[in-house]
Amino acid sequence: MEIGDLTAAEVRVWEAFARGETVDLGGDAVRGEVLRELLLGDHRRQGEVAALRVTAARVTGRLDLQYATVDSPVHLWACVFDNVLDLYGAQTRQLSLGESRLPGLHAIGLRVDGTLRMTRCRVTGPVRLAAARIAGAVFLDDARLGDAADPADEPARADESVLQLNRITVEDSLSARRMTVHGKVRLDAAVVGASLNLDDAELHNPGDTALQAPTLSVGSDFNAMRLTAHGRVNLRGVRIPGHLNLGRARLSNPGHMALRLSGAVVGELLLRGAEPIRGEVTLRRSQIDFIYLAPEAAPPTVWLEGLTYTTLAPHEPAERRLPLLEREKHGYVPHAYEQLTAAYRRMGDDAAARTVQLAKQRRHRGTLPAYARAWGHLQDATVGYGFRPVRAAAWLVSLLLIGSVTFGLHEPRALKPDEAPAFNALAYTLDLLLPIIDFGQEKAYTPDGAAQWLAYGLIVTGWVLATAIAAGVTRTISRQ
Incomplete structure (x- = not known):
């Protein structure tokens, strides 16, 4: 491609690329094939660090970088893409799409040596980052993904995975504060080396799964304070050595599973100030050192078989904790009473421990023959x-x-x-x-x-x- 074939806006981008300078196009168009040529061709200058830094451009045509190795940082800030950005199997040093608008992102198997930034992005179609490997952090703060569907279209949208992060490896943190998603978010078998942050996020997929994250592994903390989730939150088998913070969260999936946290290993489960969970909650076979759950935030139905925990807070009379055990999906579960008794004994409240044991005998009595x-x-x-x-x-x-x-x-x-x-x-x-x-x-x-x-x-x-x-x-x- 010769420079004479370029528009005035493209010439500005072409000349700035070699020097690593930022170009603000103010809404002017640039072809995807021109950007591809810059990134994959030899257009560097001696003594300069080349980088694609474009702001407020309209990217026409397709920017196809499948399997490409891009040696230069890519910053396409506040740009509007006419077509899906294709980074399938690509490798780049750094990728920033902050404040951009895209019909979709196809980046399965993407490798980024630095940071992936999609802060305040607006993506109407699927964001596919499955099996990607990010050496730095991932930022999805304030991003808006998917489109709110009419009620009549809800069943058709329920099976979509709008944000696909399954099997992704992020060596640093993954931040998605205030992110809004209409559709399913997938984090199956994802690995986040540091913390995962969903504070103030809104996940909407009523009647189906809002967050699908079985066997997720987080290096430190999973923060989801004030999270709003309309649909199931599936955290089966997660590994979180720090805290899983659902303080003041709103979890809603009436008549179905609202929170699945079975088979998990969690340091602290925090539900401070959380609204009453609308739907079922399962903690079966999980190991949790510390649980903070006020009685008034307890769900209407629970699955507690095999749950082990060390401390239960805040300290409440046994009479306020026992109703939760009576909401067990499978009726009388002796293990749940033994765990609550042990928790009270560790706190030195022997009277409460005896009350729990008495309640256990009374529940057990209902399972016996008449004599x-x-x-x-x-x-x-x-x-x-x-x-x-x-x-x-x-x-x-x-x-x-x-x-x-x-x-x-x-x-x-x-x-x-x-x-x-x-x-x-x-x-x-x-x-x-x-x-x-x-x-x-x-x-x-x-x-x-x-x-x-x-x-x-x-x-x-x-x-x-x-x-x-x-x-x-x-x-x-x-x-x-």
């Missing part, structure tokens, strides 16, 4: 399954008082008056009530009439109460 449920009700009423020992003492004192007063007013007759010890109503009641106690009163005296029936009742109640106490104490000791 076992009856025995469970008895243990609950008498000793609270061993977690309410004061209740047993109250029963004993009450029965002891009733027996002592009754037999004090209606003294039983002596079986052998000459040999019987002096009658003591308190000792006699203890003899009847406690199977292992023998003061010699029960053998020496026998009541008549209604008092006799009271004696029978005390004997039976004593045996039942003693058995329940023994079972409860045994359970408590074995758990300790």
